Amino acid sequence: MRHPQITERQREILIKTLELYISTGSPVGSHTLAEQVDASSSTIRAELATLESLGLLTHPHTSAGRVPTDAGYRYYVDALLAEGVVGSHPLETTDDHRNLDELLRDISESMSEVTRLLAVVAGPGALGDPVVRIDYLPLPERSLLLIISTESGASSSTTVTLPREVDEGELQEMFTALNAWLQGRPVDGNLELSAVARRLQAGHDPRLVDAVLEAIEALGRTSERGVFVRGASALLARLDELEPSTLAAVVEIFERRRWLLRLMSEALHRSLAAKTGIFVSIGAENVFRSLGGTSLVAAAYSYHERPYGVVSLIGPKRMNYDAAISTVRSAADTLTHYLNARL
Numbered sequence: 001m002r003h004p005q006i007t008e009r010q011r012e013i014l015i016k017t018l019e020l021y022i023s024t025g026s027p028v029g030s031h032t033l034a035e036q037v038d039a040s041s042s043t044i045r046a047e048l049a050t051l052e053s054l055g056l057l058t059h060p061h062t063s064a065g066r067v068p069t070d071a072g073y074r075y076y077v078d079a080l081l082a083e084g085v086v087g088s089h090p091l092e093t094t095d096d097h098r099n100l101d102e103l104l105r106d107i108s109e110s111m112s113e114v115t116r117l118l119a120v121v122a123g124p125g126a127l128g129d130p131v132v133r134i135d136y137l138p139l140p141e142r143s144l145l146l147i148i149s150t151e152s153g154a155s156s157s158t159t160v161t162l163p164r165e166v167d168e169g170e171l172q173e174m175f176t177a178l179n180a181w182l183q184g185r186p187v188d189g190n191l192e193l194s195a196v197a198r199r200l201q202a203g204h205d206p207r208l209v210d211a212v213l214e215a216i217e218a219l220g221r222t223s224e225r226g227v228f229v230r231g232a233s234a235l236l237a238r239l240d241e242l243e244p245s246t247l248a249a250v251v252e253i254f255e256r257r258r259w260l261l262r263l264m265s266e267a268l269h270r271s272l273a274a275k276t277g278i279f280v281s282i283g284a285e286n287v288f289r290s291l292g293g294t295s296l297v298a299a300a301y302s303y304h305e306r307p308y309g310v311v312s313l314i315g316p317k318r319m320n321y322d323a324a325i326s327t328v329r330s331a332a333d334t335l336t337h338y339l340n341a342r343l
Contacts, residue, residue, distance in 0.1 A: 003075050004054040011079075013037055013047050014056055018068050018076040022318050025241070027065025070283035070317070073295070077321050081276045091330050103338055105228045107311065107331050112231030114327050116238075117315035118250070121228045121331070122264040124150070124308050131182045134216065136175055138168070146215055160215035163207040174204050174212070227260060234315075241316035242293055249290030250314070263287055267298035268310040277332075278325055283317055293317065297324040301335035308339060 006014065016036045020028045030044040037044060048066050051057045056072040059065060068076070091110040104121045111119035130150060137145040142162045178201070201209040235242075235250070242250075253259045266287045271279035281287070281296040297319075298312035311331040313324045 003071075003078070004056065006051070006054065006056075009037075009039065010047050010051055013039075013044060014051055014072065015076060015079060017048075017051075017057065017066055018072060021067055022320060025318060027060055027067050029065040032065075070285070073282045073317055074285075077280050077282065077325075080321055080325065081278060081280075091327070091334055100339070101226070101228075103335065104226075104309075105230075107335060108228040108230040111311065111313060111327050111331055112234055115313055115315075115320065115323050116231070116234040117313040117319060117324060118229070118231040118235045120260075120264060120312045120314065122261075122268070122310050122312075123226060123228075130184050133179050134175065134182060136171060138171070142166075144171075144212070146212070148216065158215050160211055162211055164205070166205075166208060170204065174201060174209070177201060178212075227264065229254060238316055241318055246291065246293030249288065250294065253288060253291070259288070263296075264310055264312065267296060267312050268300050268307060271298050271300045271310065272307055278329060280321070280325070295319055295321075297321070297328050299328040299332040301332040301339070303336070303339040309335070311335065 013033060016033055017028045020032060020036070030041040030048060033044045033048075034041045039047075048057060051072075052059065052066065055069055056075060057066040058069050059067065091107065091114065100123065104123055108119045108121040111117075111121070132149045135147045135149070137147070139145055139159065142165055144160050144162060145157060146160060147157045235247075253263060267279055267281075270281070271277060273279075277299055279296075279298045281298075283292050283295065286292065286294065286296060293316065294314055295317045296312055296314050298310055300307050300310050302308050311328050313319075313328055315324075
């Protein structure tokens with residue numbers, strides 16, 4: 001994002017205004033800034049007026065002090081990321097997790113405890129882990145072992161009993177066509193195989209096609225890892241910082257799984273595209289307009305350098321971005337290390 005051109009003194013005043021507002025929640029005036037900046041109150045007032053004219057600050061009608069706009073928050077966050085001044089906030093987790101889901105749950109709880117924000121951690125299945133291919137192995141008594149391999153490096157298997165004996169040539173032809181269509185599509189229990197895939201297999205016994213596709217759909221549902229959400233009480237404790245409509249929007253999105261997955265999927269892709277590996281969405285930048293009163297901070301975690309899932313924090317725009325950025329980075333690093341060491 002391109003920022004307005006400002007002088008070094010204006011930049012210092014803007015950053016100090018953001019820091020004070022985030023810390024106190026009160027509009028920041030020239031007298032307060034004069035204690036932090038080497039300039040007179042009159043000079044600071046003139047610079048505040050300039051920053052307001054550039055759209056970086058605004059002021060409530062009842063106060064002469066300034067508060068940041070979305071553009072002001074964006075300038076501040078980009079400065080944090082560019083200068084690498086984000087501190088360290090290591091997460092406390094145990095080493096006795098029986099599986100990845102237990103660690104995802106533990107990480108989400110730790111993130112919320114450290115920041116007092118709403119933490120959302122998504123596993124690969126929840127976001128729709130794309131299929132690389134589906135292999136099969138013939139077994140006795142008309143059975144097939146199906147193996148689904150995904151881009152995250154995960155694999156799942158299931159056994160299906162065919163309605164009749166099928167020769168190798170027919171199986172190869174059917175799975176070649178099926179792989180050509182499935183490759184790159186997510187296994188998430190909602191592959192919508194019924195119509196398209198069945199048309200592709202129109203030349204084969206429909207009973208055989210149904211048996212294989214139903215097994216694949218069931219495997220997608222059972223192999224899905226979920227989305228772990230923690231910290232609702234922390235968000236409710238900051239009601240004075242959220243408009244009622246914004247709080248209602250947050251609740252609705254988290255009640256509608258499809259919307260929540262869209263939010264996390266967007267966070268995953270945007271964090272992968274970010275040079276710093278951290279994606280921060282502020283106010284009106286959010287994928288849902290109804291979340292205009294909130295900010296989201298996210299980072300992807302990986303398995304052997306391939307994206308595996310995403311960790312994120314959601315809260316009022318007046319959040320501690322330093323702590324939030326550091327926490328999601330630490331959580332992503334923890335999960336990446338776990339995956340590469342254990343799986």
